[in-house]
Amino acid sequence: MxxxxxxxxxxxxxxxxxxxxxxxxxxxxxATDEITTTAWIMxxxxxxxxxxxTPSKRGDVIGYLxxxxxxxxxxxxxxxxxxCVDMSLEYSTGWVHCGFIVFEEPKxxxxxxxxxxxxxxxxxxxxxxxxxxxxxxxxxxHVWWIADxxxxxxxxxxxxxxxxxxx
Numbered sequence: 001m002x003x004x005x006x007x008x009x010x011x012x013x014x015x016x017x018x019x020x021x022x023x024x025x026x027x028x029x030x031a032t033d034e035i036t037t038t039a040w041i042m043x044x045x046x047x048x049x050x051x052x053x054t055p056s057k058r059g060d061v062i063g064y065l066x067x068x069x070x071x072x073x074x075x076x077x078x079x080x081x082x083x084c085v086d087m088s089l090e091y092s093t094g095w096v097h098c099g100f101i102v103f104e105e106p107k108x109x110x111x112x113x114x115x116x117x118x119x120x121x122x123x124x125x126x127x128x129x130x131x132x133x134x135x136x137x138x139x140x141x142h143v144w145w146i147a148d149x150x151x152x153x154x155x156x157x158x159x160x161x162x163x164x165x166x167x
Contacts, residue, residue: 036085041069041096042106043126044152045144051094055081062094067106067145067152071096099126102147109143109151113163123156132156140166 041049048066052059055078065071076083081095115121120134127150135141135155142154143163151160 035075036072037075037103039071039073039082039084039101039103040067040105040147041065041071041100042067042102042145042147042150042152043100049096049100051084051096052081053094055079055083055095059095065096070105071101073101097126099129102127102150104147106145106147109146111143112140112166113143113151113153114166115139115141115158115162116164117162121158121162123153123158126157129157 043049043066045067048064050061051063051065053062054060071084073082074085077098078095080098082098082101083093084096085093115135115137117137120136122131123133123135124131127148133155135158139155141158141163143151145152146160149160151158151163153163
């Protein structure tokens with residue numbers, strides 16, 4: 001076989017490979033577009049959540065998201081982070097810690113409330129996150145944000161079912 005025929009065969013294989021890759025990539029992107037879900041960021045009133053290039057605490061920070069920031073997530077998670085798409089940051093995709101993502105638009109509350117649990121209640125770093133402390137029944141807490149059955153309070157994240165308005 002001549003060198004010219006070898007190069008032609010190699011070029012044809014390369015073209016077929018590139019076309020196959022593009023078709024597969026287009027299918028993945030189309031599937032990703034179909035399963036995106038709208039979500040919001042919820043954190044302390046003066047805080048923000050890091051959006052990272054990779055799903056890790058060590059990942060480069062590519063943006064800062066405050067409570068109420070709307071984003072689309074594509075269902076991929078890794079190391080406790082969710083993959084976000086279509087964001088209005090310099091990068092169109094990134095990773096955000098799942099604990100600060102809610103699926104209901106956060107409501108600004110800004111009220112004092114009372115713990116009504118019949119016992120102590122766990123305060124957490126984020127929704128379903130690590131417990132940071134306990135608050136006893138009858139204690140007052142200030143609530144800033146509420147969404148998805150969780151409240152961001154002066155003591156940490158508390159489930160809303162344990163809160164009652166101060167009368």
